[in-house]
Amino acid sequence: MTERPLTDILKDCRRGREAARQAFYERFYSYALSVCLAYASDREDAREMLNDGFLKAFRHMDELKNEAVVVPWLRRIMVNTAIDYYRRNRKRALEVSTDSVDYSLEEPYLNEEAIFSQLSVEHILTVLHQLPTPYRMVFSLYVLEGYSHREIADQLNIAESTSRAHLSEANRLLRQALINQLPTTHERTNR
Structure with missing residues (x-):
């Protein structure tokens, strides 16, 4: 079974198709998790950042004009999500x-x-x-x-x-x- 072209996945994600979102999530899950793990205290926090990040990515999919920059675009979203997570949990983080x-x-x-x-x-x-x-x-x-x-x-x-x-x-x-x-x-x- 051949992998679905990224162009088609992105196009269908912009249309709100759930199967395309699932395909995007599966394709970039490992990469996005590795980014989140660098900022998270544990895997649970990393998964929370990851899921929040993917939700943001789906909301802002229209901003992605070139599929060649999907990895840095997604990385920026995951890093910004980690920063937001840190800000929300700052009091707890400072107690460590x-x-x-x-x-x-x-x-x-x-x-x-x-x-x-x-x-x-x-x-x-x-x-x-x-x-x-x-x-x-x-x-x-x-x-x-x-x-x-x-x-x-x-x-x-x-x-x-x-x-x-x-x-x-x-x-x-x-x-x-x-x-x-x-x-x-x-x-x-x-x-």
């Missing part, structure tokens, strides 16, 4: 403590290349999800989306200096946590 993660260093500093070369994407995402929500939001917007600190401050209603401080602390905590994920020095040298 860093006490839930052990960030103690067991080894001397290693550069990021050494850390990332030995860890899977799943490990890195697991550590990212352990960050307090404000740090994770700033880190994801800055590193993954390329937002400036001014844009982050505007989006999250925080000071630009707070955005910088959150990014710095997120980087420090991530580095420490990722180092702790590495095999011990003894295990590394005996491979």
Whole structure:
């Protein structure tokens, strides 16, 4: 069975056809979920962001004029939905403590290349999800989306200096946590 052309799916989505919306959802589900997971505290939050994002995408489907830009268009919607979700749940997000993660260093500093070369994407995402929500939001917007600190401050209603401080602390905590994920020095040298 051949996959239905995206042009036809988009055309039928604009007409409000449920089968086309289902096909669009299924085609982009994994991609959209991966975007949401970078901002969510857990899979449940990510799915809520995802579903809200798809609803927004269907409401604004007429704005998508070129199917070649569907992925960045959908990414922008998912990121904006994550920002909206953060704003709605900001009080709860600010109550998160860093006490839930052990960030103690067991080894001397290693550069990021050494850390990332030995860890899977799943490990890195697991550590990212352990960050307090404000740090994770700033880190994801800055590193993954390329937002400036001014844009982050505007989006999250925080000071630009707070955005910088959150990014710095997120980087420090991530580095420490990722180092702790590495095999011990003894295990590394005996491979």
